[in-house]
Amino acid sequence: MPRLILLRHGQSQWNLENRFTGWWDVDVTEKGEAEARAAGALLKDKGLLPDVAFTSLQTRAIKTLHFALEAAGILWIPETKDWRLNERHYGGLTGLDKAETAAKHGDEQVKVWRRSFDIPPPVMDKGSEFDLSAEPRYADIDTPMTESLKDTIARVLPYYEGSIVPHLHAGSTVLVAAHGNSLRALEKHLSGISDEEITGLEIPTGQPIVYELDNDLKVLDRYYLSER
DSSP: OOEEEEEEOOOBHHHHTTBOOTTSOOOBOHHHHHHHHHHHHHHHHTTOOOSEEEEOSSHHHHHHHHHHHHHHTOTTSOEEEOGGGSOOOOGGGTTOBHHHHHHHHOHHHHHHHHHOSSOOOOOOOTTOTTOOTTOGGGTTSOOOSOOOHHHHHHHHHHHIIIIIHHHHHTTOEEEEEEOHHHHHHHHHHHHTOOHHHHTTOOOOTTOOEEEEEOTTOOEEEEEEGGGO
């Protein structure tokens, strides 16, 4: 029986500071590391060990994956990193304090930027301190300067279909350690969540979400591993 395990990265420094992060490369906190290790220990305890893993090109997700795999005793399994599993790009909001941004622009406007399905935040200025277009890790792509959730889904799902689905069809247990919005993209697809409802889906940090699938990859069950 194929299984897909989704794991949002452990708490990051900018999660702690309540700042818009997006593509900026922020490390996990001590709490974030503990969350990741606890997730791996839970996988081991429940006997639900992945055969293969996928993650983004962002440190907080990569470290979460490695901490979890180490705690589970399977640091050796194959892993693939890809930018298409990166967090949604928050454009010109990157680095800003969320409360201060709401005070400046109003709660409703910030809610639109954060939670609407197809309205992106303001475009990041070229050459700003958070502009990653010259980063070696993104040398082969046209780096986005802002993204809506719809834009994020448009890059995540083709990657899922082309790179992750073949492992699932082979009956593997696959772990994807990624970010709130890239995982929302997968949850929307798997659970058939509407455009309106998906923006309200909360994905907690460091909590493995398990999808039990049939051989046609139809969802048989979805649950938090901590609740089983």
